[in-house]
Amino acid sequence: MTSIKVFPLMKSIFTVLLIVYLFNASGQKPYYESNDWAWQKMGISPNFKKLIGRKQVTIAIIDDAFQLQNPYLEPFLKLNKNEIPGNYIDDDNNGKVDDYSGWDFSDNDNDVNPPKKEIIKFGHGTKVSGIVIEGLNRMLSNNSEFIKILPLKSSSDSRNNNYITNGYEAIKYAVEQKVDIIVCCWSGGIFDKEKDDILKQAQTAGIIIIASGGNFVVEKELFPGAFPWVINTAALNRNLQRQEVSNYGRFIDIAIPGDSIYTVNPLTNDYKNSTISGTSASTAVLGGLFAAVYCAYPNVVTTDWDRLLKNSCQPIEKYNPLHKGKLGAGILDVNKLILLIETQNSATRLSIPKGYIEVNNIASKVVSAAKYPSYKLINAMAQTSKKIIIDVIKWQNNEKIISTLNLENLNSAIFFQADSFQIASQKKIKPKQNYFLYFEAQVIDSSTVYCSETKHLNAPSGRITDGSGEDNYANNSNCKWEIEVAPNKRIKINFEEMDLEAKIDQIYIFSDFGTESPILAIFSGQNLPPQITSWSNKVLIWFVTNNMSNHKGWTLKYEEVD
Known part of the structure; x- marks a missing residue:
């Protein structure tokens, strides 16, 4: 077989030309232009004056797999110069043979690529790497000269899914490799003392970890993001509202756009139909952005970064009335961050x-x-x-x-x-x-913002609402109204407004106090329910919602009748 030797300079030129071809040959705008909205929300316009790198920076990205031959990722790969690739010898004596371009902690080998027949299933790491690199390209003029990416695979080829199973082993390795930044676009799993100790080692080493707050639509702290030293991200949509799957809570540090962010397709190396959403996307956006600023301002003390990032945010409470104070300090304003670093005022x-x-x-x-x-x-x-x-x-x-x-x-x-x-x-x-x-x-607790517990009503007539007014009702609502009119009377109920998530968020009407009583009706959706008349002088109205979509809510009028 004839082989072709490509000299380093020719290879670099070829890679650049291939990238230009891949992202422009279709005649459509490159994917990073499709993401302009996200960057503009953070104050970065297409004509942003790029920063100048002044420090060698290594970013460890811990994820499912990485397409190393991807022409977009390849120029940024961190190579272990203490290893001789392919000699099957642990040259640097770290217990990992030929860890020249990363390591697979789930399969315990040096191949971080996805399985050849499962490139799409194991494409998450390549996608988030593409978003990180987009941030470097937007923010830093000499990015690949100063910034390298260490790909650490933490999902086994033999599993039926691409869940991260060995993420903390990868974090420990990244600490040993003395990286500067670790990006974890994942969260969850059992958190124990061993994992806590690993994160403390990263903190002691001064390594900045940026992690996902989670995509479970719950107010629940998940690790590593919820660890105090880690920068924990929530995701926002184009309207600066919480992206529909993003977690939220007091443990969130910062909110970043993360709704349908375009990135490289690991199968075709183009940007067609290749997006990710949620906190994976927002974490990757922040990872690339932060790495660029970190590289441009090497004199910032590591312990100052949390203050600089939080104090550079703009509040977003008016866009998120149900999640006030639960989306971190707000959305990052990059120009404000740069000004704060440069002036220290x-x-x-x-x-x-x-x-x-x-x-x-x-x-x-x-x-x-x-x-x-x-x-x-x-x-x-x-x-x-x-x-x-x-x-x-x-x-x-x-x-x-x-x-x-x-x-x-x-x-x-x-x-x-x-x-x-x-x-x-x-x-x-x-x-x-x-x-x-x-x-x-x-x-x-946002679930009690508009209604909570049980209210007892004994007036002969009245009006009841979910309480949200012009806003949408709250997630996880669990509200009850006991209506009691005069003895020997019954209760007539007419709905005036009705807008609930169909078949999910529901209003139950019981024939007496207590949810063990016979059910008169269950209503959901957007259609006005028919008139209901009780069997006796008592009814219980129970309003229950889940933690997903919120709608405008409902209003009913009741009155006693013979």
Whole structure:
């Protein structure tokens, strides 16, 4: 068989030309232009002035598999120069033979490619890598010169699915390889002390981990994303609303666009019909974006990144009334992030639900973009014994309350109620002595926002609604109304409005108090139900919703009749 030797320079030129061909030959716009909306939501226009890389950065992406011959991914691959490929010897003595371009932790070999007959099923890693690289291309002028990707496969070829089964082993390996950033577009599984220790090792090493908040449409913390050191992402749609499958909760750090993000097709190497949605997409978007900024600003202290990211967000509560304070600090504003890094001037006015407020003699104020039951405030630095006197000024219902504290009093969290609050030290703090307090709005259970528990009504007539008004009703609602009229009377019920998720969210009408009573009717969907008349002077109305789609809700009118 005749072989062709391709010199390195010719190979590089060929790769670039092939990429240009693959993404333009169809005459359609490249997939990254189809994603313009997502980047523009974060302040990045197509003519964004790209950053200049100044530091060698390695990103470990832990996923199901990676198409190493993909011309889009290939220029970014991290190669282990301590290994001689193909000699079947563990040259670097790390227990992994020929781990030259990554490692498969599920099959315990050096082949991170998907099974040849299952490229689509095991295509997730290639897709998220494509989105990470898109971020590098948009943000950094000399990206492949400074940034490399270490592909770590954590899903077995022999399984019927591409679930991540050895993700924490891959994280441990990435720590040993001294990577800078780890991207985990997955979540879930049993979290134990061994896994906790691995994440603590990454934290001690100063490695930034960006992870998925999960795609289960629940308010449930999943790891590794929920680990305090990890940047945990939720996904947004084009309207800056929670993307329909994204998890939510106080454990989320930041929200990033993640709705039908176009990326490379692992089977055809083009962008046709190749998108991913949810927190996998949002994590990959943030992974590429963050790696570019990390590379361009090498002097940022690792422990400052959480503050810089959160304080660079814009609030999104008005778009997410059912998830206030449960989508992190908001959506990242990249230009604000860059400005904050370059100037190091802390904002004196913040409107995000969680973030960092600097302690100095210039008052900094947090003005909430939504109503919260209370706030948590704690020293963001290591335990301090500094005798710095600060004033915490709180406003609630137009009343001003001033509390004076020593900074060391905030080594443990305090909680207080306020519509807004302000922090200021009583004396000027020396330059370059930065002290920050971390604040976080304490959120409520969204399932009880509009209705909750059981209400007893004994008026002869009245009107009942789901309580959401102009908004959609809440997820996981579980609300009951007991109606009781005069003895020997019955209850006539007429619905005036009806818009529920059909066959899923339902209204049950029982013939007496208690769900063990006979059912008079069950209603769902968008059609107005027929008139219902009870058998006695009592009925129970039970409204139940799941954790998926929300609609406008319902209104009914009842009255006693003979």
